[in-house]
Amino acid sequence: MPADEQPFPSVWTRPQSQRREQPALSREQIVSAALELLDAEGIDALSMRKLGTRLNAGATSMYTHVANKDELLELVVDEVYGEIEAPATGDPAGWQAAITRSAHSMRATLLRHPWIVSVLGEAGLAYLGPNVLRLSDAMLAVLEQGGFSLKAADQAMNTVVAYIIGASTSEAAWLTTLARSGQGEQQWADRLWPTALQAVEGYPRLRRLYAEQRAQSLSDTRDDDFGYGLECVLHGVAARLAPHADL
Incomplete structure (x- = not known):
């Protein structure tokens, strides 16, 4: 069923494919590769085309499991939630x-x-x-x-x-x-410190707070x-x- 014909467009509401042949890729492989891409390059880097290149697979193999990028994100978000205790x-x-x-x-x-x-x-x-x-x-x-x-x-x-x-x-x-x-977190803070001190010079409470937090x-x-x-x-x-x- 095409995504635009579903009662609610979601991977969780779309009926599973009834294809008899084994797809070239599993859902687990697709989700794992998408998660690696997102962790390495961020949300703006994710596209079905780029993921297909990463998997060395055509669109047909992926669209067996996900209709579009939105469905893919649903799967990856749920995969991340699986790590929570x-x-x-x-x-x-x-x-x-x-x-x-x-x-x-x-x-x-x-x-x-x-x-x-x-x-x-x-x-x-x-x-x-x-x-x-x-x-x-x-x-x-x-x-x-x-x-x-x-x-x-x-x-x-x-x-x-x-x-x-x-x-x-x-x-x-x-x-x-x-x-x-x-940069590392402390390295960033050390470089920013002189500018931060100058910015709060006229604000006594913030100045005291910054001084307490410096170490x-x-x-x-x-x-x-x-x-x-x-x-x-x-x-x-x-x-x-x-x-x-x-x-």
Whole structure:
């Protein structure tokens, strides 16, 4: 069925091909090559033609599995989500710790593949992918076991994920800029420092803040900032569950 004739144009809603002959390429090969290309060159480098050249394959071999670039991105996004550690149930009182571990795993995964943050809102029905569904259901299970209703668990999960993606988007943009510059994070900071000091000369609080941060590792600072924000989000979510609890 052509993509423009599907009820919803998505790789997850398109019926699988009934061709009897074995296609020259597997879906796994196509997704793996696309992921390598995206990690190496970024989202702007991805095209069906370039991927075909990379695989030394014609369009027919690829179009057996994906109708277009949008469907390909749905598959690759789901492949990346397969790297995220899903939280495990078992301790109702430990839901915050379980969600925290999964949140840190999600952030680390997004930063390993920084191109992904630019397509998360555009990747069609990516949320119907098996790895996305696996992660979502596991998070809901942990929250439900921790005392949330299913609706409240869904709202809490969406809030936590929105924070992770929002924070990771800024970090990914920064890391992408660094990669393009060919400089290390600390090297970039050292070169920028005199200009930054001059810029905040008339702003006493920023000047003090910059001075305090000067000796800190930028990577450690990013880790600390993410952890602090995540803790605030989870405390807020917990307060909605038990408004009178001593948090």
